[in-house]
Amino acid sequence: MTKDLTITKEYKLFINGKWVDALSGRTFESINPGTGETNAIVAEAGPEDVDLAVKAARKAFEKSSWALMTPADRGRLLYQAALKMREKTEFLAEVESRESGLTIRETLNIAIPETISVLEFYAGLANKVQGETLATSPDRLNFTLKEPLGVIGAIVPWNFPLMLAMWKIAPALAAGNTLVIKPAEQTPSSILELMKIFQEVGIPEGVINIVPGFGAVTGNALASHPDIDKLAFTGSTNTGRIIMQAAAKNLKPLSLELGGKSPNIIFSDADIQNAVNMSTFGIYFAQGQVCAAGSRLLVQDAVYDDFMHAFLKKTQSIKVGNQLDMSTLMGPQVSNAQLKRIESYVEIGQKEGAHLLTGGERYEGAGNGYYYTPTILENVTNDMTVAKEEIFGPVVSVIRFKDEEDALTKANESIYGLAAGVTLSEAYAWLAV
Ligand code: NAI
Numbered sequence: 001m002t003k004d005l006t007i008t009k010e011y012k013l014f015i016n017g018k019w020v021d022a023l024s025g026r027t028f029e030s031i032n033p034g035t036g037e038t039n040a041i042v043a044e045a046g047p048e049d050v051d052l053a054v055k056a057a058r059k060a061f062e063k064s065s066w067a068l069m070t071p072a073d074r075g076r077l078l079y080q081a082a083l084k085m086r087e088k089t090e091f092l093a094e095v096e097s098r099e100s101g102l103t104i105r106e107t108l109n110i111a112i113p114e115t116i117s118v119l120e121f122y123a124g125l126a127n128k129v130q131g132e133t134l135a136t137s138p139d140r141l142n143f144t145l146k147e148p149l150g151v152i153g154a155i156v157p158w159n160f161p162l163m164l165a166m167w168k169i170a171p172a173l174a175a176g177n178t179l180v181i182k183p184a185e186q187t188p189s190s191i192l193e194l195m196k197i198f199q200e201v202g203i204p205e206g207v208i209n210i211v212p213g214f215g216a217v218t219g220n221a222l223a224s225h226p227d228i229d230k231l232a233f234t235g236s237t238n239t240g241r242i243i244m245q246a247a248a249k250n251l252k253p254l255s256l257e258l259g260g261k262s263p264n265i266i267f268s269d270a271d272i273q274n275a276v277n278m279s280t281f282g283i284y285f286a287q288g289q290v291c292a293a294g295s296r297l298l299v300q301d302a303v304y305d306d307f308m309h310a311f312l313k314k315t316q317s318i319k320v321g322n323q324l325d326m327s328t329l330m331g332p333q334v335s336n337a338q339l340k341r342i343e344s345y346v347e348i349g350q351k352e353g354a355h356l357l358t359g360g361e362r363y364e365g366a367g368n369g370y371y372y373t374p375t376i377l378e379n380v381t382n383d384m385t386v387a388k389e390e391i392f393g394p395v396v397s398v399i400r401f402k403d404e405e406d407a408l409t410k411a412n413e414s415i416y417g418l419a420a421g422v423t424l425s426e427a428y429a430w431l432a433v
């Protein structure tokens with residue numbers, strides 16, 4: 001589909017406005033999960049590179065033209081980057097799909113356009129940051145002044161690499177901060193391509209620094225760096241815990257966006273076909289690798305058979321295949337490690353008494369990638385592992401309920417609280433996170 005844009009397959013670190021090798025000279029490979037082949041060779045930042053990146057971000061925050069830029073100019077610069085992203089939507093979609101396994105339909109229609117919308121939103125917000133004046137006695141003036149925090153350390157996951165990075169980049173930049181970003185080791189390419197766009201629109205050196213590498217070394221170096229002012233993380237609950245501990249040691253504020261096991265509730269008065277469509281989207285979108293996935297499907301007894309009949313049919317009709325094929329509805333999982341996690345969950349589910357209604361195996365029809373079949377586990381109860389833990393794959397756990405009270409009890413029986421869905425007759429409610 002993309003004709004005139006070649007895909008760079010070698011990337012360096014981006015520190016202080018320059019593309020540089022890691023001081024150690026180390027590199028790692030990212031994989032195309034649709035084929036299992038190498039997708040890109042990427043410089044691997046060590047702690048010493050992370051330190052240089054933080055120093056560059058500090059200097060840019062305090063001394064560069066960025067520090068002196070008016071909010072309106074900052075907003076304009078972000079907006080120019082958004083415009084360039086729009087021009088390169090197809091290219092970015094392809095880069096993102098090749099490495100993450102998101103289907104080209106997903107990146108072209110949702111992931112990339114939504115990422116651009118996020119940037120546009122914050123571009124518009126840059127000059128609308130306001131404080132307050134507070135009522136007080138006549139001899140006092142009491143007001144709040146909002147200022148940028150400083151250097152933001154961002155650690156992002158692989159499921160929506162560009163969007164989840166942008167959720168951190170755009171607000172941080174709009175407010176006048178600088179950033180050091182560690183992409184997920186599986187998916188650094190699209191974020192590095194985004195950096196080229198920011199370069200083209202003239203972002204001052206040091207404002208954004210990108211340090212690809214692995215969590216335990218590169219991520220840990222950033223999370224425990226004493227000279228960042230805030231950490232922002234999206235990823236697994238376990239890693240969130242580790243990052244919180246690292247931040248606690250230096251008393252750094254942080255924001256965490258972690259996992260979910262979200263209930264998607266189908267009441268007996270739902271429009272069945274609509275409920276089926278939204279439930280399908282809810283669990284199979286992005287190969288089930290979504291923090292807000294509707295991974296616990298709660299279905300009311302009164303419509304159980306009708307709903308499940310249609311849902312099974314729809315599930316079995318999903319076309320699995322290479323993520324770059326426009327007709328593919330479900331692509332590969334992001335990695336072999338994730339594929340194995342999914343397999344083990346489905347096995348545990350069955351051992352604990354869940355019934356495998358469909359799927360439950362690798363998909364072999366699309367080559368050497370990490371493909372899994374859309375999978376339904378029935379007769380699940382909330383005490384089972386597959387109802388408690390985030391599987392992060394195309395596996396839905398179906399739980400029956402009797403009435404509204406039963407639905408609420410079962411929906412809330414989870415350590416998570418990220419999202420929830422209720423199927424109404426015109427259902428989009430479940431997208432509301
Ligand atoms: P992860 O949470 O370990 O990785 C996310 C990011 O954190 C990556 O950039 C990684 O390099 C970094 N990281 C890992 N360990 C770190 C450490 N000790 N210090 C600093 N940074 C560190 O997620 P992983 O292992 O790739 O996936 C495992 C499971 O996590 C998935 O099956 C899924 O359940 C969940 N997950 C949830 C996501 C969400 O959006 N809520 C996104 C990705 C994974």
Ligand code: MG
Binds near residue numbers: 215236239
């Ligand atoms: Mg991990």
